[in-house]
Amino acid sequence: MFAHGFGCDQNMWRFVSPAFEDEFRTVLFDHVGAGGSDLAAYDTTKYSTLAGYADDLAEIGIELGLKDAVFVGHSVSSMIGVMASIKVPEMFESLVLVGPSARYLDEGEYIGGFSHAQIEELLESLADNHLGWSAAMAPAIMGNPDRPELGEELTNSFCRTDPDIAKAFARVTFMSDNRDDLSKVTARTLILQCREDIIASEQVGAYVQQHIPKSEMVILDATGHCPNLSAPNEVVAAIKAFV
Amino acid sequence: MPGDPHGTPTEDFEDLYENAPCGYLSLRPDGRIFKSNATLSGWIGFSQAELLGKKLHELLTIAGRVFYETHFSPLLRMQGFFNEVALDLVTKDGKKLPVLANAMERRDDAGNLLFTRVTIFQAAQRRRYERNLVDLRTAAEAAKGEAIAAKVLAEAGLTEEQAVAELREQFIAVLGHDLRNPLASINAGTRMLLQEELSDRAQKIVALMQGSVSRMSDLIDNVLDFAQGRLGGGITVALDAREPLEPVLQQVVDELRVGSPSRLIETHFKITHKVYCDRGRIGQLASNLLGNALTHGAADTPIQFLASTTGEKLEISVVNGGDPIPPEAMNRLFHPFFRGDGRDSPQGLGLGLHIASEIAKAHDGTLVVASSPVETRFTFQMPLEPDGEG
CATH class of the missing domain: 3.30.565.10 (Histidine kinase-like ATPase, C-terminal domain)
Structure with missing residues (x-):
């Protein structure tokens, strides 16, 4: 099962998941608010913590009867997968966490990489963003329900996210703290870490690796936060070696 | 064409690149800048030599970096380009420069990334208008919320005693009046926007906003007429035939x-x-x-x-x-x-x-x-x- 992170949708896996289709049954989905998801299903209370997203993931797994499956999560979905695997331990035999961070905010001796002020600035800048902005304005202003095509033509075909939900998701993501969950993970875990990742640094990845009992870390020869796009072959090779 | 009898000037492509009315950046496959133009340096204060080897996200605010990394960079990789992305560049003296950026990847026949070209336009004015539009939308939504509150109050009022009726009418009259002012501002704002050079879709959006403004204006008129308590004795009209209907x-x-x-x-x-x-x-x-x-x-x-x-x-x-x-x-x-x-x-x-x-x-x-x-x-x-x- 492949779970995308903040900012995009299941298209994130387009260069990775096909490599597993021969040997595995692959499951891809969009979190509520992203891609082709039903925006009406968004519930402010449920999704005010990552647990709401983890419940969805568990629900999908139960619906599909997943047992001893492999979970591959990117960015914030790493922790969503961690939470789901604690909730339903038999669902995932192993976890692959791409660019995970158990906490983005600095706190005491813990270095997450971001200060409160920086996160606030990020949330602000979401409002100015065009790609998302059009999607927000489209249904609200153009959005006579009898003319859906007006909204459609304004939005991107890839990585569509509803900006209001994206903003809430960003807040939930960057305020989350899953450090206490790590030790409860029983599944085998692989951490894929890039160099020069400004969102989840090597230090942050190492923290996750040190606290998940049965885990190992592979440093990819790729930079940035999205190796599933920038170095898909390496990601595929590392996952294949692990599973 | 120096001999052109009409005096058509010659275009020098090197100069066009360096001093184009927009900023140019070229990125290596690892994202580092290997070429940029003088216009961009003029805007952000970093010399072309200083920009060499930097990554684009080093020129952005922290928030912009996260955004770039989670939104635009994936988009670029997937569709090979992005258009009209709003970014804030940080100038050498620490100021923010609002820009719009387009980017396009260049790949070889085998699909390997050779480099990425980025074109940058200043967008301070445009960003301000967009901000205004967003603010107007927020104001319209708030006004709608107030209108609903007025409705609830009016509905509740129907079953209450006469003593409350007066207070209710006053409240709605004041509310109706207060709703009209922001609505008039929205209306004026949309008319001002239509005088600007807008894209086709922006024009459509503004026209629809005007439609909503006029609907809401009718709604307020109806609520006020009702609330002003004149309905029992009929509505006030001033009859004349001076103008055509x-x-x-x-x-x-x-x-x-x-x-x-x-x-x-x-x-x-x-x-x-x-x-x-x-x-x-x-x-x-x-x-x-x-x-x-x-x-x-x-x-x-x-x-x-x-x-x-x-x-x-x-x-x-x-x-x-x-x-x-x-x-x-x-x-x-x-x-x-x-x-x-x-x-x-x-x-x-x-x-x-x-x-x-x-x-x-x-x-x-x-x-x-x-x-x-x-x-x-x-x-x-x-x-x-x-x-x-x-």
């Missing part, structure tokens, strides 16, 4: 067409006599009837809007297709807060038909409805010269 009706139709561009409203006007009426009120009546037809009529059948005079009377009819009005609803149709479908219609508070019938009474006229599976027809009739002044 037809342009008023035409404007009502035009406004509604803007708000519901997908709906067909056919007009047949034949007003050949002078009509002593309150044109604003007749316009309000027509607007309420048409609004009702837009809400409840079948979307695929044109709405007929007829207005004609004979030697004795003015007749205005609004005809729509769709399901007939159920018999049990007929006698309550003109009651305040009556809403036929029982759903929370975003179109109104259920005051439109009530106000329309009150306007008809104030003109010594009648408003009747006939509904069958073929059509639903509201007909307003009034004498050309009513008695008294309402």
